[in-house]
Amino acid sequence: MTNLDKANELIVKIALLIAFCDDEFHDSESKIIKNWIEKKTKGLTEQNRTKLKNSYEIALEKSIKSIKSNDSNITDLCLELLSLGPQIYSFDALELSIEIMTADNLIHPNEVKLIYQLAKILKISNKDVVEIIDKSILGMSQIPKNIDVEGLLKIDPTVSNIEADKAFQKTFVKWNHLTTSASTDIQRKISQKMLDVTSDVGDKYT
């Protein structure tokens, strides 16, 4: 097995941990992982493709079992991924995990927390995380429900109201502008929802 194959297996396991954050593995999440595997094996010979797909799918099954038995640890998985080398693996893991986070049109606090934890271990900057999250939110097929805005902005009880307000102001401006300049109609509607939620939740810090 090459480093790339090992990395891809680890990425699937990490993404699964995100998927199980809310204690459920939704069909939409399963579909995203399967599509990702499909994409990663595209262009290979039929024999290699089948072999790899099988190995990823076995990894998927094993991971589901180990997550259910509380036997999977995000730190260990990330450190193993980092040990394999290129940063592209880390970005792949984060991008797939964020796609999983937004797959069910909910942005659950546990998922957000784990995403930031993951990014920290994988040494990916908050700026990059926010960019990937924004892209993923804009890529949703429906208007999101239950969005943990405070989690997305990393607002915790130690943050002062002034600092929290600054973070909300910056995010408010971004989503407000996207209500008119995002590429598609659905993206503009999603931006409107993000704007409304950001504004409502942010009011308590003004």
Place this chain on the structure above:
Amino acid sequence: MGAFIGIDLGTTYSLITHFDDSGRPKIIEDEESNKMTPSCVWFNENSIEVGKEARIQLGFPGVAGRFKREMGTDYIFNFDGNQYTPTDLSSEILKKLYKSAIIKIGKVSEAVITVPANFSSEARVETKKAAKLAGIETVMLADEPTAAALYYAFEKGGSLNGNYAVYDLGGGTFDISIVNIKEFEVKVLSTDGIARLGGDDFDQILQDIVKKKYHEATSEELEEEDFTKTEAEEYKKSLSKRDVQIRLNKKNYLVTKEEFSEAISSSVKKTERVCKSALAESGLKSSDLKEVFLVGGSTRIPSVQEAVKNVFNMPPTSTINVDEAVALGASIYASKKGDPAKLTDDQLDKINKIKVQDVTPRYFGIIAEEYDSKRRKKILINSNIIPKNTKRPCADTKSYFTTEDDQTGVSCEITSSMIDSTATEMATIVWKGSLGPLPKGRTKGQQIDVMFKFDTDGIMFASFIDVSTGIKKSIKLSDIEEN
């Protein structure tokens, strides 16, 4: 002599004005003698009613209102098996207004239609299309708060000198502009807004309050036609002054001023955030402002005025008619931008003093390919060339390079966006084309210069140039952007 008209094509009401021969902006009343024509269209059997009659019917089948908010979207209105776009409906309003103008002043030389500062590129294009459908041949667009600032400068007779904010909360949109005015010279420093926030939302909120009270009292649902948005709008006006009793099915429902203020507070706070953002973009502090001018009917609401006071640390000024400022400013703008040979001596005397320094309303850039070293692959990015709020006229050139050997063409996509981001999702593609054919057999890395230029009227020119051969693609973007 020519006639110069200004049109405030509003979400709930529209107005038309002209710059008269003596050099004064004046409202032109519609055929029913209304200064403000409701932006409503009623498909009534074989006829189309526009304005007051249609507004009375709003909420009933066959009546369209508040369609400005859908300009530039895929939204379709269906009436009696026929489909209408927001552009079609807007053109009906413009037809009515334009007809009134022709009856009153004859042939029109130049028309300016105002649009919200935060209006999307598509919505701006559709507004121009609506004007063409209505038979208005020469039309320019102007940002609503810029037109209002121009009117304030004009009306104050050259007495203004300093930095000012124009807070414009209308029926459907909110706009804020930070401007510098020196006598009759208006320089826009920054502009921002919220595309979907205005009196219409407050009417909806009042409807919701009443529906809830009705349900609590009767355990029944209140139907839309029992308390329409038009009725809510009328009660909302009273709520600016006093508590109201709303009579429904022989019973009164009390809505207090405080209750209403609380219900709209979340929306009003959004305007505060946008004001802070516009102020920051202008590079000023609230203490640098001399006054805050109010524009738009929703600024009559006391809690809105209170919010303005909070954010700018000063009470706002509303000495002029807040409903008419944008439309009146638009006719001044039309005269300023029109052919001077068509102005009377009195008009020229007034117009020559006026200067408007506008800014670019958004970022403008192109889609480019870039190697992402973190992801080890080529990605598409939005590469901005002209920043938002750049003083017009302006020009800038950026160099790009071909990415393939033997590349015989370059895809050219011009973007507009409200934020400075490289993410393609954050930008709208406003023009698509290609540069080529380019010579075969060249290695990658051939320099392609992209030049963007805005003239004083806001017309944008773009050129894509293959530097080694001089092969060029030039575009005038007057049809996709505001002027």
